[in-house]
Amino acid sequence: MEHSATVSSTFFFCTPLSHERINWYTECVAYGAGIGSEQKRTFTVFITGDALFSFVDAQSREAWNALSELPSVQIVVDGDELRLHGLGDSVGAASPGITITERGGGTLFWEQLVFHLAGEWKGSKKAGFLLCHPPYMSRIPVHMLRFLSGAFNAGLSPELYAYLDGVHNIHNGQRPSEFENIGRTIATLSRTAGESGKDPWFAACSRCATARGYFQMNPGTGYCEPASSIEEITIRPLKEILTRFTGYYPILSHTSGGIVPRDVSGQQEIPPRLVIFITNPPYGTEWTFGGLSLALATAMDGIPTTVVFVEHGVYSLYGTHEVPPNDKVFNVQEMVAATGDVPSLCYLVHAPSLERRGIDVEEHLSGIRQVQNDELARILWDQASPATRILFF
C-alpha cells in the first residue's frame, strides 16, 4: 500500500485520547484521505499505552473503526500492551479492521514502528524522541526507550531531547525497586550506540534543567554546570536542541505525527515544517508555555511553524488575561500578540473546539484565523509543503 503512495502520514498516540480528540483527528484524516486526488496518501496510526483504552470506549471505538475502513488507513496497535491491559481479546473482536502486533516481548510493535518510519523518511540515519514526561510517574519514558532502542537496533543513531518534566529522566542515582531503571537504560543506550560507531545525541533543555535544579550556577566561574545528572546527557539551550529539527528524520513525542512526501529528491535539504497543537489550558501546567516557547524558537530559526490552539488550548485565547503583579508567569495572550509578526510563524485556532465550549476568541486576538477540520486537513496535507512534523503539547 505505502510504496505506491506519494504522501505517507504516520501518527503515534500513547496517552489517553478524549472523545473530542478522536472526533476531530479522525475527521481530519478522513478529509486528508479525500482531498487532492492527484496525490495518493496513506495514513498509518500506531497506538500503545493509555491510548489503547480508546478501543474500549464505545464512542471512540466507533470512530476508529470507521477510520480503519478507509483503504488508505492502517491502524497498528501494540499487542503486548493490549494484553498487559487485559484488552487483547475484546479489542480484537470489536475492531476487526485494526492490526494487532503479535507477542513480541514488548519490542515487536516498536520494531514495526521504526521499520515503517525508516521507510517513510527515506535515507534518514537517525531517529529522535522529544521527551516531556518524568520517569516512573509516567510510562512514556519506557515507550521512549523502546522506540530509541528499536531505532538503534535497526541501524539508526538514537537522539533524545528531554524537555519540560522530561528533564527529570536525567537525574543520576535513580534506583527504582519495581520499575525499569530509566536513567541507567538511557545511559547504557547512549554508551552502547556510541561504542558501536553510531552518533547518539542525548540532550536536555537548559532552561528546564535549571528550573529543576539539574543545572546550577558555579559562583567561581559564573557559569552553570550540570548537577546530579547522568553524564551521557548534555544540557544545552533549547535553541541548540532545535537545530536537530532541521534534519530529515523522524522525531516522535508522546503524541505526534509526520507527513512525508514519497518523492524525496531534494527533500533532505529542506527543514521539515512544524505543526504544534496546543491542547492544554494556559496556566495550570507548563504545556502551553513550553509549546509556545518551542514554536517561537523554531520559527525564529527559520523553520516554518504553525501553532494550532485546539481542545482546552483554546482557553489561551479566551477572555483578557491579567497576570497579578507578583505572579511570575508569562501572559500567554501577550506572548501570542507580541509574536504575531515573527516570520515563519502562523497562529490558528480550531473553530470546533471554540464551538464545543461556547466561547469565542478575545477581541484583541481576533486576527488569529479560525479553522474547521476540513481546512485544518488542507493545511496539514498542503501539497506544496516539504515534510511535516506534528507535536502535541
Place this chain on the structure above:
Amino acid sequence: MNDFTELTCTNLMIKLKILLKKLAPGETLSFFATREQVDNTCAPFSSNGYQVVWDQEAENRYLVRIGK
C-alpha cells in the same frame, strides 16, 4: 531594575517584544542581560527602529537600555 539574565534568548525576545509594545515614545526600557543575550537578542532590535545601548556592569552582566 529588571534582571533578565536567567531568561533564554527566545524568552527574552518574547519579553522584550511584549514590553517594547507598551513603551511610550521617548521612554526607555532598562534591564540587566548577559553578553550572549546582548549579542543574540538585544542588539538585533536596533534594526527594527529601536535605539539599543549597553554598559558592562560586571563579569557577564550588562545594563541594557532600549528606547524608541
